[in-house]
Amino acid sequence: MGEFIRVAWLVMQKDLTVEIRSREIVSTTVFFAISCVLVFAFALVKDGRTVVDAAAGILWIAIAFSGTLALGRTFERERYTDTLRALMLAPADRPAIYVGKLLAIVAMILVTEALLVPLVALMFQAALFDAPLLLGAILLTGTLGFAAVGTLFAAMLVRARSRDVLLPVLLYPITIPVIIGGVRGTAALLGTPTDVAMAQFWIGLLSFFDVVFIVLSLWTFEPLMTE
Amino acid sequence: MNAAFDRLTLTDVSRNFGRRRALSRVSFSCASGDIFGLLGHNGAGKSTLLAILATLLRPSSGQVRYGAHSATRGGAAVRASLGLLGHELQLYPELTAAENLRFFARLYGLSDVQARVRDALAAAALADRADDVVSGFSRGMRQRLALERTLLHDPRLLLLDEPFTGLDQASAAALIRRLRGLAAAGRIVIVATHDLDLAEGLLTRSVILREGRVAALHEDGLAVRARYEAALRPQRAAS
Numbered sequence: 001m002g003e004f005i006r007v008a009w010l011v012m013q014k015d016l017t018v019e020i021r022s023r024e025i026v027s028t029t030v031f032f033a034i035s036c037v038l039v040f041a042f043a044l045v046k047d048g049r050t051v052v053d054a055a056a057g058i059l060w061i062a063i064a065f066s067g068t069l070a071l072g073r074t075f076e077r078e079r080y081t082d083t084l085r086a087l088m089l090a091p092a093d094r095p096a097i098y099v100g101k102l103l104a105i106v107a108m109i110l111v112t113e114a115l116l117v118p119l120v121a122l123m124f125q126a127a128l129f130d131a132p133l134l135l136g137a138i139l140l141t142g143t144l145g146f147a148a149v150g151t152l153f154a155a156m157l158v159r160a161r162s163r164d165v166l167l168p169v170l171l172y173p174i175t176i177p178v179i180i181g182g183v184r185g186t187a188a189l190l191g192t193p194t195d196v197a198m199a200q201f202w203i204g205l206l207s208f209f210d211v212v213f214i215v216l217s218l219w220t221f222e223p224l225m226t227e
Numbered sequence: 228m229n230a231a232f233d234r235l236t237l238t239d240v241s242r243n244f245g246r247r248r249a250l251s252r253v254s255f256s257c258a259s260g261d262i263f264g265l266l267g268h269n270g271a272g273k274s275t276l277l278a279i280l281a282t283l284l285r286p287s288s289g290q291v292r293y294g295a296h297s298a299t300r301g302g303a304a305v306r307a308s309l310g311l312l313g314h315e316l317q318l319y320p321e322l323t324a325a326e327n328l329r330f331f332a333r334l335y336g337l338s339d340v341q342a343r344v345r346d347a348l349a350a351a352a353l354a355d356r357a358d359d360v361v362s363g364f365s366r367g368m369r370q371r372l373a374l375e376r377t378l379l380h381d382p383r384l385l386l387l388d389e390p391f392t393g394l395d396q397a398s399a400a401a402l403i404r405r406l407r408g409l410a411a412a413g414r415i416v417i418v419a420t421h422d423l424d425l426a427e428g429l430l431t432r433s434v435i436l437r438e439g440r441v442a443a444l445h446e447d448g449l450a451v452r453a454r455y456e457a458a459l460r461p462q463r464a465a466s
Contacts, residue, residue: 017321
């Protein structure tokens with residue numbers, strides 16, 4: 001177990017170092033997510049009023065779209081330099097490599113969310129910060145579930161010619177439960193008063209999805225990565 | 228953890244990609260001390276064969292044995308004994324030379340990482356560029372660094388895909404000396420190359436592939452170019 005954690009940490013650390021040097025993924029996902037929120041804000045907000053729960057939906061649409069961008073780009077980088085083959089050839093546990101990549105992607109998406117949430121709160125006049133711990137838990141569990149499936153698919157498709165098209169086509173239908181859970185959980189926080197019980201229910205459900213997706217991904221990563 | 232072996236044996240190895248057959252019943256073996264050439268035109272199956280030998284690709288049929296081990300059963304122990312230098316150099320351009328080596332040394336769970344990294348940088352003649360990011364290196368410098376990255380864990384079987392690409396004459400000569408040294412130390416070195424001038428005098432044995440099949444298998448390293456041209460002549464005549 002110690003070896004597993006060591007390898008996962010090493011891979012995560014490497015991915016984050018590469019990202020800190022290039023700032024490529026976070027800058028493009030932040031730009032994309034902000035553009036997405038602004039377009040929806042101009043379309044849906046009239047005279048300072050908006051559709052009920054629109055903020056929750058827009059937030060998770062922006063997370064899903066920008067997350068897909070981050071997933072694709074992370075593995076495109078490994079494909080371009082052929083370093084994914086070097087990682088696969090190492091005698092390390094391949095599931096540990098998957099976990100390392102997953103943690104790095106989650107960290108990058110969370111950075112995007114840290115900028116996205118205040119923007120959504122501002123543009124949609126949404127009380128997203130009334131229950132910050134619950135919001136943090138929903139964002140973390142939702143992002144983890146989305147990225148768990150996304151990391152597996154992005155790694156699997158890295159050598160496919162039409163990977164950019166196939167990734168969302170495969171990813172969105174499977175992660176629909178996570179995105180719905182994120183939207184409903186976030187919407188529960190926006191009511192007056194905050195529906196804490198409902199938010200906690202969705203956090204529980206999202207945690208369940210996380211466990212299922214991560215276990216399935218750990219189980220299938222090695223066979224999928226050996227052609 | 229390393230799988231110690233002194234012989235690599237391929238028996239009737241085939242690989243299909245959909246309906247296309249990339250390799251067809253390829254058989255040969257090589258032993259410690261061999262510098263074994265994989266020769267053939269583009270698309271002959273050399274890179275597919277290297278990927279199979281590196282355990283990154285499963286053969287559709289046939290068997291590859293690393294001494295007493297197979298790729299499926301040997302798993303991590305076999306991988307720990309392999310070194311692959313692909314046509315792409317498998318280095319992170321955003322990391323420095325030292326960081327690249329350190330990352331792979333730790334990934335392989337090697338001991339005494341700092342000393343190994345220092346030695347590898349010295350062997351690549353990049354000790355003075357250790358803290359420079361790889362994206363600023365020339366192709367030749369990256370090639371030398373990638374070779375040392377491949378050798379960090381002292382692999383029993385070294386697989387090289389076009390290792391002379393981008394090297395100047397002095398670097399190519401240094402690489403040839405290095406490969407001879409590794410073979411003399413009991414490693415199995417397999418080189419896929421188009422460069423027959425450099426292969427001449429370097430290879431101790433070779434196989435020539437044509438459309439995924441073994442066109443010729445040579446048990447010595449003599450007259451590589453003449454034999455290569457002879458083996459592929461019927462194809463040219465036919466085309």
